[in-house]
Amino acid sequence: MSTIVVAVDGPAGSGKSSISKAVARKLGYAYLDTGAAYRAFAWHAAHSGVELADEASVVSALPSFEFAEATDPDAFSVRVGATDVTDVIRTHEVSGIVSHVARVPEVRAALTAIFRDIAVTTENPGIVIEGRDITTVVAPDAEVRILLTASEEVRMGRRSAELTGHSAQAVGEQLKARDRADSRVVDFMTAADGVTTVDSTDLNFDETVDAVIDVIHSRL
Numbered sequence: 737m738s739t740i741v742v743a744v745d746g747p748a749g750s751g752k753s754s755i756s757k758a759v760a761r762k763l764g765y766a767y768l769d770t771g772a773a774y775r776a777f778a779w780h781a782a783h784s785g786v787e788l789a790d791e792a793s794v795v796s797a798l799p800s801f802e803f804a805e806a807t808d809p810d811a812f813s814v815r816v817g818a819t820d821v822t823d824v825i826r827t828h829e830v831s832g833i834v835s836h837v838a839r840v841p842e843v844r845a846a847l848t849a850i851f852r853d854i855a856v857t858t859e860n861p862g863i864v865i866e867g868r869d870i871t872t873v874v875a876p877d878a879e880v881r882i883l884l885t886a887s888e889e890v891r892m893g894r895r896s897a898e899l900t901g902h903s904a905q906a907v908g909e910q911l912k913a914r915d916r917a918d919s920r921v922v923d924f925m926t927a928a929d930g931v932t933t934v935d936s937t938d939l940n941f942d943e944t945v946d947a948v949i950d951v952i953h954s955r956l
């Protein structure tokens with residue numbers, strides 16, 4: 737029996753991680769946060785002393801990237817080698833550099849291969865994979881493909897409500913800049929053919945989880 741793949745894309749703060757995790761928990765599926773991998777690689781590249789503006793230098797950090805991500809939605813963790821980077825990859829500093837490494841084609845190809853490998857080796861009946869290019873590049877043949885959106889104002893509000901130590905304005909500006917940079921590389925603002933949009937602007941958390949599960953049920 738092959739694993740059911742639920743692909744979820746969307747901009748920063750749309751609820752991809754938290755909603756996908758809750759959906760996976762409810763369905764007994766695995767959960768894969770691909771943004772965490774890009775963040776982990778950005779952290780690794782910075783610690784390897786690479787020149788972030790230089791693509792060749794960024795690519796040189798790929799062979800030493802020993803990445804491991806737990807796919808249990810109740811026990812999420814990310815490691816690079818022996819270091820647990822689960823928390824450090826969420827910092828403002830890592831958010832500020834991740835788009836630089838994510839735009840490099842060799843990095844995208846290497847991480848895409850890792851994601852596909854995780855998806856085929858999972859032992860759960862299904863896996864929810866979330867990111868920016870899952871519906872279009874990583875798993876275009878997924879059984880279920882969803883674009884999770886919310887207005888920019890709502891996304892900035894949700895994100896700044898969860899962060900401490902930086903002003904809501906700084907968080908909002910970084911989020912907008914990151915979306916701008918990311919959307920030059922992949923289009924996650926418009927749904928590709930066959931992709932169902934779930935707009936959570938006027939939905940609370942539980943309503944959004946239910947809306948995503950409704951889409952999944954309608955496709956399976």
Ligand SMILES: Nc1ncnc2c1ncn2[C@@H]1O[C@H](COP(=O)(O)OP(=O)(O)O)[C@@H](O)[C@H]1O
Binds near residue numbers: 751752939941944
């Ligand atoms: N529909 C919703 N209503 C209210 N809060 C939400 C909703 N969806 C997500 N959130 C909250 O918004 C924040 C950002 O969500 P997150 O899952 O980190 O987004 P993303 O992974 O797309 O960046 C989290 O604190 C999350 O709990």
Ligand SMILES: Nc1ccn([C@@H]2O[C@H](COP(=O)(O)OP(=O)(O)O)[C@@H](O)[C@H]2O)c(=O)n1
Binds near residue numbers: 772835838866868914
């Ligand atoms: N499939 C993906 C997932 C993330 N990314 C990159 O990784 C960064 C972090 O992704 P994320 O999902 O953790 O970001 P948030 O939306 O949670 O803030 C994004 O800003 C993109 O630069 C990507 O390029 N492709």
